[in-house]
Amino acid sequence: MSAELPYRLIATDLDGTLLRSDDTVSERTRAALRRVTALGASHIIVTGRAVPWTKHILDSLDYKGLAVCAQGAQVYHAGEHRLLTSVTLDRQLAGLALAKIEAEVGPLYLAASRDGMDGDVLVGPGYRIQEGPLPAIPITDAAELWAAPLNKLYLQHPGLGDDGLAEVARAVAGDLVGVTMAGPGIVELLPLGLSKATGLSLAARRLGMKAADTIAFGDMPNDIPMFGWAAHGVAMANAHPALKAVADEVTTSNEEDGIADVLDRLYA
Numbered sequence: 001m002s003a004e005l006p007y008r009l010i011a012t013d014l015d016g017t018l019l020r021s022d023d024t025v026s027e028r029t030r031a032a033l034r035r036v037t038a039l040g041a042s043h044i045i046v047t048g049r050a051v052p053w054t055k056h057i058l059d060s061l062d063y064k065g066l067a068v069c070a071q072g073a074q075v076y077h078a079g080e081h082r083l084l085t086s087v088t089l090d091r092q093l094a095g096l097a098l099a100k101i102e103a104e105v106g107p108l109y110l111a112a113s114r115d116g117m118d119g120d121v122l123v124g125p126g127y128r129i130q131e132g133p134l135p136a137i138p139i140t141d142a143a144e145l146w147a148a149p150l151n152k153l154y155l156q157h158p159g160l161g162d163d164g165l166a167e168v169a170r171a172v173a174g175d176l177v178g179v180t181m182a183g184p185g186i187v188e189l190l191p192l193g194l195s196k197a198t199g200l201s202l203a204a205r206r207l208g209m210k211a212a213d214t215i216a217f218g219d220m221p222n223d224i225p226m227f228g229w230a231a232h233g234v235a236m237a238n239a240h241p242a243l244k245a246v247a248d249e250v251t252t253s254n255e256e257d258g259i260a261d262v263l264d265r266l267y268a
Contacts, residue, residue, distance in 0.1 A: 005041055006266045007215040009207065011068075011200055011226065014047040014057065015183060016219035016254050017236055025061060032260035036267045042207050044068065046196050048182035048222050050113045050151050051076045051083060052135070053121070066206065070113065070151040071180060071190050071222060072199025075206075081117075085202065088115050088149040089177070089191050095146065097173035097189055098153070104172050105165070111136070111154040112145040119151070127156055128185060153189040162187055166221075180222040181240075188222075195225035215266075217251075217259050218243060234262055 010033070012018045018025055033043050043065060047054055050070040055078070058067060064079030075085040102108055109126035113119060121136040122145055123129060129136055139145070145153070157165045166187045169179040178190035196218075204214065216223070216230035219239040227233030227246055235247035236258045244250055251258035 005036075005039060007232065008041050008213040009204055009209040009215070010036065010041055010043045010263070011046050011214055011216040011230060012043065012259060013196075013218040013220070013223055013226075014045060014049060014054070016238060017217050018045065018254070018259060019057070020255050023057060026257055026260070028257045029260045030061075032257075032263040036263050039267060041267075042209065044200070044203055044207070046072075046200050046203075046216070046218075046226060048180075048186070048188070048196075048220075050074060050119060050121070051117055052119055055081070055117075066203045068196060068199035068203050071178075071182065071188065072194050072196045072202075073151045073191065075199060075203050076117075083117050084206075086115055086151070087191050087194055089152055089189065091146050091150060093176045093192070094150070094153055094189055097169075097176040098155075100172045100176075101155070101169050104168055105157055105160060107158075109156040109158070110142060110145060113151045113154070115149040115151050126158070127154065151190075155187045155189065156185060181220065182222040183220055196222060197225035197229035200226055201229060215262075217262070219254065234258075 046068040048071045051074050054069050058078040067076045067078050069076050073087045110124040111127045112122050122139050123136045162181050166179055166181045178192050178194050181187050211229050212231050214230040215232045216226045217234045219236045221240050221242045223243055233247045235244045235250045237253040251262050
């Protein structure tokens with residue numbers, strides 16, 4: 001029966017996409033996902049959050065499948081509470097990239113996500129955590145950021161906006177690290193070549209799926225590579241204009257069951 005489905009793999013971002021602003025998933029969207037998975041489709045979560053900032057949400061949703069975390073750096077088995085793969089940021093390259101960016105725009109506010117199932121998020125002076133009341137450790141010495149393996153580095157600038165900062169970072173350091181904008185106030189440096197698309201393709205292969213089997217939902221520029229990989233990309237009504245520009249369609253917002261609207265239509 002699954003061969004008759006329009007898409008066998010449903011990839012959803014979390015923040016601004018599957019989750020509402022209060023970090024919950026509506027009963028209608030839950031029901032739509034239950035129905036299509038009962039028909040034989042697989043649902044996979046693909047998020048910029050690293051595992052420590054994701055696993056409690058997956059547990060609250062009783063989600064047992066694979067999750068692609070940390071912009072593709074981590075593949076996590078939620079049912080087994082096990083990290084299957086992890087890619088770390090070359091700290092020497094990241095330090096060089098950071099120096100080049102600061103030479104261009106001046107001092108930055110910094111945070112970093114340490115690798116692992118329980119990796120800490122370290123937050124330097126001035127950096128504003130954007131993703132709600134999530135666990136983070138304030139630091140005063142920037143050298144602490146580099147003391148252990150990292151998945152990614154977060155950047156903020158006292159004057160530049162997110163799009164402007166990401167543009168400068170790509171221009172001066174894009175040959176050293178990946179640069180993405182994952183949400184308001186969330187510009188990130190990643191291992192070069194890493195994206196949600198690379199993580200999703202790896203997880204999809206574990207499920208016996210391909211790009212042609214996949215419909216993807218998202219809301220931010222970090223979802224652009226995932227849309228480029230998947231057969232069909234759906235942007236939420238609340239999505240960043242850059243993502244809407246490359247989407248195959250735009251649905252209603254995350255607050256208005258945008259995912260359910262599409263699934264109910266396609267899997268009628």
